[in-house]
Amino acid sequence: MLDNGGTIADATWAHLLLALPAIVISFVVAVPVAWVASRFRRSRFSLLLLAGLIYAIPSLPLFIILPLVLGTSVRSIVNVIAALGLYGVALMVRYAADALDAVSGDTVLAATAMGYGPWRRFFGVQLPLAGPALLAGLRVVAVSTVSLVPVSALLGVNSLGLLFTDGFQRGIFAEVLAGIVATVVVAVVVDLALVMLGRLLMPWEIPRVRRDGRRDAEVETVAPS
Amino acid sequence: MQIGPPQLARVGRWVMIEFRNTSKSYDDGTLAVSELNLTAASHEITVLVGSSGCGKTTMLRMVNRLVTPTSGQVLIDDVDVADRHPVELRRSIGYVMQNSGLLPHRTTVDNIATVPVLRGTPVREARKRALELMETVGLDRSMARRYPWQLSGGQQQRVGVARGLAADPNILLMDEPFGAVDPIVRADLQRELLRLQAELGKTILFVTHDIAEAITLGDKIVILAKGGRIAQQGSPAEIMAEPKDEFVTSFLGLDGGRSLHVDGDLVVDPSGRPVGRLA
Ligand SMILES: Nc1ncnc2c1ncn2[C@@H]1O[C@H](COP(=O)(O)OP(=O)(O)OP(=O)(O)O)[C@@H](O)[C@H]1O
Ligand SMILES: [Mg+2]
Numbered sequence: 001m002l003d004n005g006g007t008i009a010d011a012t013w014a015h016l017l018l019a020l021p022a023i024v025i026s027f028v029v030a031v032p033v034a035w036v037a038s039r040f041r042r043s044r045f046s047l048l049l050l051a052g053l054i055y056a057i058p059s060l061p062l063f064i065i066l067p068l069v070l071g072t073s074v075r076s077i078v079n080v081i082a083a084l085g086l087y088g089v090a091l092m093v094r095y096a097a098d099a100l101d102a103v104s105g106d107t108v109l110a111a112t113a114m115g116y117g118p119w120r121r122f123f124g125v126q127l128p129l130a131g132p133a134l135l136a137g138l139r140v141v142a143v144s145t146v147s148l149v150p151v152s153a154l155l156g157v158n159s160l161g162l163l164f165t166d167g168f169q170r171g172i173f174a175e176v177l178a179g180i181v182a183t184v185v186v187a188v189v190v191d192l193a194l195v196m197l198g199r200l201l202m203p204w205e206i207p208r209v210r211r212d213g214r215r216d217a218e219v220e221t222v223a224p225s
Numbered sequence: 226m227q228i229g230p231p232q233l234a235r236v237g238r239w240v241m242i243e244f245r246n247t248s249k250s251y252d253d254g255t256l257a258v259s260e261l262n263l264t265a266a267s268h269e270i271t272v273l274v275g276s277s278g279c280g281k282t283t284m285l286r287m288v289n290r291l292v293t294p295t296s297g298q299v300l301i302d303d304v305d306v307a308d309r310h311p312v313e314l315r316r317s318i319g320y321v322m323q324n325s326g327l328l329p330h331r332t333t334v335d336n337i338a339t340v341p342v343l344r345g346t347p348v349r350e351a352r353k354r355a356l357e358l359m360e361t362v363g364l365d366r367s368m369a370r371r372y373p374w375q376l377s378g379g380q381q382q383r384v385g386v387a388r389g390l391a392a393d394p395n396i397l398l399m400d401e402p403f404g405a406v407d408p409i410v411r412a413d414l415q416r417e418l419l420r421l422q423a424e425l426g427k428t429i430l431f432v433t434h435d436i437a438e439a440i441t442l443g444d445k446i447v448i449l450a451k452g453g454r455i456a457q458q459g460s461p462a463e464i465m466a467e468p469k470d471e472f473v474t475s476f477l478g479l480d481g482g483r484s485l486h487v488d489g490d491l492v493v494d495p496s497g498r499p500v501g502r503l504a
Contacts, residue, residue: 050349109291110328114388115312204329
């Protein structure tokens with residue numbers, strides 16, 4: 001039993017080690033691509049089509065083909081992270097493009113009028129204002145990534161997915177069930193963590209009414225950048 | 226008294242903003258401003274009035290290079306704005322937008338502090354100055370940490386004005402800054418602006434639909450017809466006394482039912498209610 005506990009903890013850790021970098025990659029790569037799609041109208045259709053096609057590649061073949069491109073071994077975690085990241089990016093690009101499109105043109109114009117240069121305007125105005133919609137997209141990507149990780153267990157890479165394959169091979173139903181429950185718990189925890197991060201980074205989103213009815217915020221706000 | 230061509234109005238006066246044969250047609254072919262010649266003198270409030278779509282916003286935006294003229298020039302102190310770096314230029318000009326244009330993710334103080342911070346003022350210092358400016362425009366300090374959506378329309382407009390003033394620019398472009406508020410708040414904001422202007426002496430280009438507002442605020446009023454064509458320009462008294470043509474007469478409401486007339490330095494409507502004061 002103790003041994004099982006240790007296995008689950010190890011597997012959870014391995015699971016996160018695959019999922020978290022892939023989620024970060026999804027965000028960091030998708031946002032610039034989405035910026036291009038949103039900024040240059042003509043590129044939008046082809047970029048989103050490409051993203052849709054990538055997302056349509058079946059996962060198992062991708063895990064096997066990707067090493068040929070990357071020069072890694074099939075069982076390397078780099079391979080798994082790259083594949084997960086690719087799906088994440090493909091999924092995230094559309095959310096991010098829509099999020100950037102939805103930022104009010106008037107607000108962006110106001111920022112330009114005050115003397116924001118293009119870079120500062122993007123990071124200081126457009127990105128934060130797209131934040132809530134970006135976060136909504138990222139939550140979908142995060143949950144989908146966490147639940148995609150177990151497929152890599154078929155290649156023999158360690159994650160909660162090994163509980164499925166191992167339990168299935170040995171006919172231990174409880175092990176399969178533990179794997180499912182643990183995966184769901186990881187997905188929920190990652191999702192909650194993203195929500196908390198959002199609250200922290202986007203304080204303007206929540207009505208700041210305190211219990212005593214005063215609306216003034218006690219939190220130091222983010223400085224203009 | 227008739228005001229001559231803009232070249233004459235310049236005599237003996239340091240030119241601040243000058244449109245020289247400036248035209249703008251947008252990509253879809255709309256001719257928004259056509260061959261505009263206009264001077265806004267330094268330390269004065271020049272009010273642009275005209276009906277919707279006559280090119281007022283386009284004119285303002287050509288000054289801070291949000292819009293590039295198709296032909297002609299806009300000069301500030303005899304320097305073509307096209308020769309200045311757009312970002313630097315914009316940081317040196319206060320712009321108060323139609324609908325306030327506040328950044329929704331920044332608190333009142335941080336909205337006001339935006340331009341000074343962009344220009345490199347330390348955040349702490351810029352916020353301190355922003356708090357002072359809140360007082361100047363009649364905003365209670367308790368608003369400092371609110372986000373724009375937590376403010377009323379009139380309060381947002383005041384924040385917009387404070388933000389325009391924050392970097393102490395010589396030029397202020399105000400595009401219907403008091404458009405979205407009720408008449409009482411509007412009158413209050415107008416008074417504040419005049420009080421500030423007496424102190425600060427900015428060169429202000431002020432856009433409005435409202436002729437009474439133009440009369441109250443303007444050192445010079447420019448009445449515009451479609452395509453940014455100048456129907457008449459001059460001091461409020463001059464324009465009220467001698468409307469140049471029927472267009473101006475009807476625009477001033479001097480014809481027909483709701484006729485305005487001058488009583489001392491007040492402009493009053495038929496019921497005797499003052500609608501503006503000649504500056
Ligand atoms: N980006 C644009 N593209 C095409 N046409 C435009 C654009 N901006 C303005 N116009 C057109 O140019 C003309 C002048 O517009 P402008 O916004 O300068 O008018 P305005 O006098 O400020 O009107 P309002 O009083 O309603 O604000 C209008 O016919 C408008 O439709
Ligand atoms: Mg306008």
